[in-house]
Amino acid sequence: MPLESWGRYPKAHQAAVPVHWRSDPLPRVHGSLLPFGQGRSYGDCCLNDGGTLLTTGRLDRFIEFDAGRGLLRCEAGAQLGEILAFLVPRGFFLPVVPGTQIVSVGGAIANDIHGKNHFRAGTFGRHVARLELLRSSGERAICSPEGNADLFAATVAGLGLTGLITWAELRLRPVQGPFIEAETVPFRGLDEFFALDADSSQRFEYTVAWIDPRPRGLRGLYFRGDHSTRTAKIRAAAKPAELPIDLPGFAVSGPTVAAFDALYHARGRLRGGRRLSRYAPFFFPLDAVGRWNRVYGKRGFLQFQCAVRDEAALDALLDRVASSGLRTSLGVLKTFGDVPSPGMLSFPRPGATLSLDFPNRGAEIFALVDALEAIVRDGGGAVYPAKDARMSPATFAAGYPRLAEFERFVDPAFSSSFWRRVRAA
């Protein structure tokens, strides 16, 4: 099966060479190289049309676990889900996790991913103590915030363009068990969202909202939670409370407005104060259905994720979507804090971040996404490369002011479909 990104758009034709050992040299190929993790990026930052992908699925060994110092060293192809399965019984958790656990460590670093706790923990890259980077010159650079600091800052959020990360050492956070004290609160409108968010971010470690932008106004469900100190005694009672049982099916299929209705009207069941959830349904609800991206068919879908500074920009984006008459699947809305990101091209910045999925229906969807991009650019925001398939060079340059500095660290043998698009003259 050809390698593709999660959105299945755009298509790319490329060779694939698996990396088996971290000691392997880079292969000699015609054309450019690009590392590939689990292909959970939506657009083309993990694609290399006409070139070669270095697949890292087999580069997945744990190298060293130091419980005393709370450190794990592992190969870059190790998946976050495998790491959590190892760590949680030992009383540790990853400080930052995205909305799926089927993500490699290399991919998490190269997009400097964020989680539901950005306002407290910042991005994934902040918790990387050091990493090894294999360059096409054959050099193996050990990079950290203290040593080779510039190359480290270019490689975190470096979109796979600075070389192949072979291993990384991650700082861990302690937890007392596998449970999350979770709560769901329905809301209407952005004012209610921001009020809930201001209160929740003081009291909870993890926050995120799912939204349905409709012409008659926004409605949403706000999820918040903390790691629980409760242990195995309540394990049996925890199962039925897990959330959200039916979600993946209706979240991704058919008219998702109806899906959202089903979820919204189930709020009586969902509300009920705090309840106990295992960590996986709380953090990774969509992982319950493998490869759910296929429900959009071969043409795939586009996810648009942006960061904006203020409510006015958010309002304009949501109005534009609602008035387009085009259906979006469930959207996600959360706020970013001001914890500095370590990468030159890191996406998170203070403000709010909105993501929306659109089935790929060609011109009408492209026009809408382009209009949203213009609102973001004009408002001084940024589009997230991990989710992007269309951003223009101008929008990329405007959203990432350290681009020129970053370019100095791009390995001459590495490139991607994304990079060629956003750097096109």
Ligand SMILES: Cc1cc2nc3c(=O)[nH]c(=O)nc-3n(C[C@H](O)[C@H](O)[C@H](O)COP(=O)(O)OP(=O)(O)OC[C@H]3O[C@@H](n4cnc5c(N)ncnc54)[C@H](O)[C@@H]3O)c2cc1C
């Ligand atoms: C359901 C779902 C929910 C998500 N939720 C979030 C979220 O909450 N927050 C968030 O930030 N993101 C989220 N994402 C996006 C995802 O976390 C990122 O796209 C992540 O980078 C994917 O990792 P991957 O291993 O699949 O890497 P790929 O998608 O295969 O590659 C991503 C980039 O990493 C580079 N790369 C991969 N391995 C290496 C390596 N060893 N060395 C150097 N570069 C490498 C690639 O070249 C590419 O540029 C979500 C994705 C999905 C499908």
